[in-house]
Amino acid sequence: MSNSLIGIAAVAAALLVWLVAVFNSLVVLRARVRDAWSDIDVQLKRRHDLIPNLVAAVEGYMAHERSTLEAVTRARAQAVALANGTVAGRARAESALSGALAKFVAVAEQYPQLRAVESVQLLQEQLTSTENRIAFARQFYNDEVMKFNTAQAVFPRNLVAGILGFSPATMFAAQDGEREIAKVSV
Amino acid sequence: MRIAEHGMSANTTKAPAIGPRVSESFFDAQRRYRRATWRLSLASVLAATVMGIPIALTITPLLYAAGLIIAEIVNIWMPLPQSFWRLSNELAHYGLITFGWITGNQTANPKVLLVGGAVLLLPGALLSVALWLGINSLFRRAGVGGALLALNARDPNPSELSELRLSDVVQEMAIAAGLPAPRIMLIDSAASNAAAIGTSPHDARIVITRGMLDRLNRDELEGALAHLVASIGNGDLKIAFRVASVFETFGLLVALINSPFGPRSRRTLWRIVRYGLRAKRTGDAGAPEAAAVADLLSGGANLDTDDIDNLFDATYKKRSVFRSIRNFLLFPIFFTNVAIKLSLWFFSLSLLEPCMALLWRTRVYLADAAAVQLTRNPDGLAEALRKLNSERAPVPGGAWAAHLFLVNPAGSDRMNDPKEEAAGRQMLAKMWAASQQNEGADSPAPSRANSPLLIQEVLATGRAAVAGDHKALARMAAFRQAAATALGKSPDELPTVEDMAAAQHGDKAAIQRLLRFSQKMNANQPIKGDANRVSRESGTGFAGFHPSLKRRLKRLDRMGAHVKIEATGRKTWIVIAALALLLGPFALAGVALLLLLIAIMMMSSVAFLAVWMAFIHQIFVLFLHH
Numbered sequence: 051m052s053n054s055l056i057g058i059a060a061v062a063a064a065l066l067v068w069l070v071a072v073f074n075s076l077v078v079l080r081a082r083v084r085d086a087w088s089d090i091d092v093q094l095k096r097r098h099d100l101i102p103n104l105v106a107a108v109e110g111y112m113a114h115e116r117s118t119l120e121a122v123t124r125a126r127a128q129a130v131a132l133a134n135g136t137v138a139g140r141a142r143a144e145s146a147l148s149g150a151l152a153k154f155v156a157v158a159e160q161y162p163q164l165r166a167v168e169s170v171q172l173l174q175e176q177l178t179s180t181e182n183r184i185a186f187a188r189q190f191y192n193d194e195v196m197k198f199n200t201a202q203a204v205f206p207r208n209l210v211a212g213i214l215g216f217s218p219a220t221m222f223a224a225q226d227g228e229r230e231i232a233k234v235s236v
Numbered sequence: 237m238r239i240a241e242h243g244m245s246a247n248t249t250k251a252p253a254i255g256p257r258v259s260e261s262f263f264d265a266q267r268r269y270r271r272a273t274w275r276l277s278l279a280s281v282l283a284a285t286v287m288g289i290p291i292a293l294t295i296t297p298l299l300y301a302a303g304l305i306i307a308e309i310v311n312i313w314m315p316l317p318q319s320f321w322r323l324s325n326e327l328a329h330y331g332l333i334t335f336g337w338i339t340g341n342q343t344a345n346p347k348v349l350l351v352g353g354a355v356l357l358l359p360g361a362l363l364s365v366a367l368w369l370g371i372n373s374l375f376r377r378a379g380v381g382g383a384l385l386a387l388n389a390r391d392p393n394p395s396e397l398s399e400l401r402l403s404d405v406v407q408e409m410a411i412a413a414g415l416p417a418p419r420i421m422l423i424d425s426a427a428s429n430a431a432a433i434g435t436s437p438h439d440a441r442i443v444i445t446r447g448m449l450d451r452l453n454r455d456e457l458e459g460a461l462a463h464l465v466a467s468i469g470n471g472d473l474k475i476a477f478r479v480a481s482v483f484e485t486f487g488l489l490v491a492l493i494n495s496p497f498g499p500r501s502r503r504t505l506w507r508i509v510r511y512g513l514r515a516k517r518t519g520d521a522g523a524p525e526a527a528a529v530a531d532l533l534s535g536g537a538n539l540d541t542d543d544i545d546n547l548f549d550a551t552y553k554k555r556s557v558f559r560s561i562r563n564f565l566l567f568p569i570f571f572t573n574v575a576i577k578l579s580l581w582f583f584s585l586s587l588l589e590p591c592m593a594l595l596w597r598t599r600v601y602l603a604d605a606a607a608v609q610l611t612r613n614p615d616g617l618a619e620a621l622r623k624l625n626s627e628r629a630p631v632p633g634g635a636w637a638a639h640l641f642l643v644n645p646a647g648s649d650r651m652n653d654p655k656e657e658a659a660g661r662q663m664l665a666k667m668w669a670a671s672q673q674n675e676g677a678d679s680p681a682p683s684r685a686n687s688p689l690l691i692q693e694v695l696a697t698g699r700a701a702v703a704g705d706h707k708a709l710a711r712m713a714a715f716r717q718a719a720a721t722a723l724g725k726s727p728d729e730l731p732t733v734e735d736m737a738a739a740q741h742g743d744k745a746a747i748q749r750l751l752r753f754s755q756k757m758n759a760n761q762p763i764k765g766d767a768n769r770v771s772r773e774s775g776t777g778f779a780g781f782h783p784s785l786k787r788r789l790k791r792l793d794r795m796g797a798h799v800k801i802e803a804t805g806r807k808t809w810i811v812i813a814a815l816a817l818l819l820g821p822f823a824l825a826g827v828a829l830l831l832l833l834i835a836i837m838m839m840s841s842v843a844f845l846a847v848w849m850a851f852i853h854q855i856f857v858l859f860l861h862h
Contacts, residue, residue, distance in 0.1 A: 082414075086414065089411065089414075093411070168397070171397050172394075172395065172397060172400055175397060175400055175401055175404065176400070176404070178404075179401075179404035179405075179407070179408060182404075182408045183407065183408050183411055186408050186409075186411045186412035186610075187411050187412075189412055189612070190411060190412055190413070190414050193609075194414070
C-alpha cells in the first residue's frame with residue numbers, strides 16, 4: 051500500500067467521523083426545537099382549560115360586562131375548535147383569545163370589589179401565570195431555534211448542513227392583536 | 237405578551253429608565269463566565285495538587301512504615317521471599333537519593349530521580365485520590381445542602397395568594413429554562429433568603445423563606461428564582477458538591493491520622509463507615525445524616541478541636557502504663573500529624589480556598605447572566621438582590637450551606653466558621669440537656685455539645701412531635717421551657733409545636749405567629765451589612781464565597797439594569813495600596829517562615845520514623861532469634 055493511499059484513507063475516515071458528529075449534534079438540537087414547540091401547545095391547552103373556571107367565578111360580579119365575558123368564551127371555543135388545524139389558523143385563534151383576555155383584564159380592573167374576593171384573586175394569579183407560561187414557552191422555543199440555526203450556520207457546518215437534510219427553523223414572532231397590558235397603579 | 241405586575245409600579249430607588257443601555261448581552265456574558273470557569277477549575281486542580289505534595293510527602297513514610305511492620309509480622313509465620321526484601325531496600329534507596337538531592341547533598345541522574353519521586357509521592361497521592369473518590373461516591377446521592385432538608389419546611393399552600401404565586405413563578409422559570417420544575421420547600425421564617433439544593437436538575441429543590449415572599453414583588457421574585465433555576469440548570473449543584481468534597485477529603489485524612497490518638501476521630505470514622513454501609517437506604521432520610529457526617533469531616537481540618545493536644549494534656553492527668561507505652565510507640569505519628577495539619581491549614585487558607593471561592597463566585601455571575609436571559613428583565617434581579625442584601629438574617633442550616641444561598645446569611649464569609657457554630661451549639665446543648673432533666677430515667681445518654689448529632693436529635697424530636705408522638709411532644713414542651721429560661725423570655729413568646737403542626741397544614745394564624753417570633757429573634761441579633769453601606773461589603777470578595785453586592789449590580793448594570801452604584805473612592809484605593817506596600821514584606825517573611833516550619837516538621841517526622849522503624853526492626857530480630 052503506498053503512503054498516499056493510506057493518507058487519503060485516513061483523511062476520508064476523519065471526514066466521515068466529523069460528518070457523523072455534526073449530524074448527531076444537529077439531530078439533537080432539532081429534537082429540542084420540536085420538544086419546545088410541543089411545550090407551547092401544552093401551555094395553550096392549559097389556558098383553554100382554565101378559562102371556563104375564570105368566567106364562572108366572575109360572572110356574578112360583572113353582570114354589566116356580559117359582552118366582554120361572552121367575547122372571551124367565544125374566542126376560547128374558536129381556539130379549541132382549531133386546535134388540530136393549521137399552524138396559521140391556530141396562531142390567529144390563540145392571539146385572538148389573548149386579545150379578548152387582555153380586554154377582560156382591563157375591564158375587571160374597574161371592579162374594585164373583585165379584588166377583595168380571594169377566589170378571584172387566585173384565579174387572576176393563575177391567569178397571569180398562564181399568559182406568562184405561554185410567553186416563556188415561546189421564548190424558550192425561540193432560544194432553542196436560535197441555537198439550532200446558529201449551529202447550522204457556523205463555518206465548516208454550513209457547507210454540509212443542507213446536504214445532511216437540515217434547514218433553519220422559523221422563530222415565533224409576536225402576532226398582531228397581541229398588546230402589552232399597561233401597568234396600572236393601585 | 238406578558239402580563240406585568242399590577243399595582244407595583246412605583247419604585248423610587250430606580251434611576252429613570254431612558255431605554256436600553258446594554259453594553260454586554262447576556263449571551264456574551266455567559267460565554268465569558270463559562271470560559272472563566274474552565275480556567276478556574278484548572279487553577280483549582282493545580283492548587284489541590286500543590287497542596288497534595290507536602291501531604292503526600294508526609295504520609296508516604298508512614299505508609300511505608302506501616303507496610304514494613306505488617307511485612308515483618310507476616311514474615312514470622314510465612315517467610316516472605318528474599319526478592320521482596322531486596323525490592324523494599326531498593327525503593328528505600330531511591331527515596332533516600334531523591335531526598336538527598338532535594339536537600340542539596342547529592343547529585344543524581346534523572347531516571348533515579350524520577351523513580352525516587354514516584355516512590356516518595358505515589359503512596360500518599362494514591363491514598364488521597366482514593367479517599368476523594370470514596371467520599372464522592374459516598375455522598376453523591378445526598379448531594380449538597382442536605383442539612384437544609386432536615387428543617388421544618390413545607391410545601392407551598394395553593395390556596396394562599398403569595399404561595400400560589402411562588403409555585404407559579406417557579407413553574408414559569410422552569411419552562412423558560414427547559415428544566416423540570418424543582419420542588420419547593422417553604423420555611424416559615426422572617427429572614428429573606430433562598431437556596432437551591434440537591435444533586436442534579438432532576439432532583440433539585442428550592443428552599444425559600446416566607447419572609448422573602450412577603451418582601452419581594454412578582455418581578456423581583458421572578459428574577460431571584462430565575463437565578464436559582466439557572467444555577468441548577470448550569471450544573472452548579474455538582475460543582476458545589478465537588479468543592480465541598482475536596483475539603484471533606486482533607487478532613488477525612490486528618491481523621492485517619494488522628495485516629496490512634498483521639499476518640500473523637502475514631503467516632504467520626506465509625507460514623508462514616510456506618511453511613512457507608514447504610515448508603516443503600518438514601519433519599520430524604522439519608523441526606524441529613526450525610527450532611528452531618530460531611531460537617532464532621534469538614535470540621536476535622538480545624539486546628540481548634542485537636543485530639544493531639546487533648547491527648548498530651550490528658551497524659552498528665554491519667555497516668556497509666558498502657559497509655560504511656562502507647563504514646564511512646566506512636567510518637568513519630570505525632571510529628572506527621574502536626575506536619576499535615578500545618579500544611580493543610582496554610583495551603584488551604586492561602587491557595588485552595590481562594591481558588592475555590594473565585595470559581596464559585598464566577599458561577600454566581602454566570603447564574604446572574606443566565607437569569608437575565610430567562611427573564612429578559614435585569615431590573616427584577618437587581619432589585620431583589622438589593623432588597624435581600626439590606627436585611628440579612630441568619631437562616632438555619634449548616635454552615636456548609638451558606639454559599640448556596642442567594643445572599644450571604646449574616647455571618648462570616650468563609651465556608652465554615654467554627655466559632656459561631658460552637659457558640660450556638662453550646663447554647664443548644666445546654667437547653668436540650670435541661671429539657672432532659674424533666675424526663676424519666678429511661679432517656680438515652682445526652683449527645684456531646686459539639687456533635688451535629690445533637691442538632692439531628694432535636695430536629696427529629698421536633699418532627700415526631702409535629703406528627704403527634706406524645707413523648708416527643710412532652711420533650712419539646714420541656715425544651716421550650718428550658719429555652720425560655722435560657723434566653724430570659726417568658727415561654728409565651730416562643731412558638732409551640734402545635735403552631736408548627738398547624739403551619740404545616742396551612743393555618744394562617746399559626747404562620748403569622750411563627751413569623752412574628754422569627755422577626756423578634758432576628759431583631760435581637762446584630763445584622764451585619766446595612767442598607768447604607770452597600771458600597772463597602774463585609775467579605776470584599778477576596779476569600780468570600782459570595783460576590784459583593786456592588787460587583788453583582790455592576791455586572792447586571794452592564795446587561796441593562798437601571799441601578800445606581802457608588803464607585804470605589806480614590807481614597808480607598810490609596811489606603812489599600814499603602815497597606816499592601818507596608819505589610820507586604822512582613823507577610824512574605826511570615827509565609828517563608830511557615831514554609832520552613834512545614835519543611836522542618838516533615839523532615840523531623842521522617843527522621844523520627846526512621847529511628848522508630850530501626851527500633852521496631854531490632855525488636856523483631858530479637859524476638860525471632862530468641
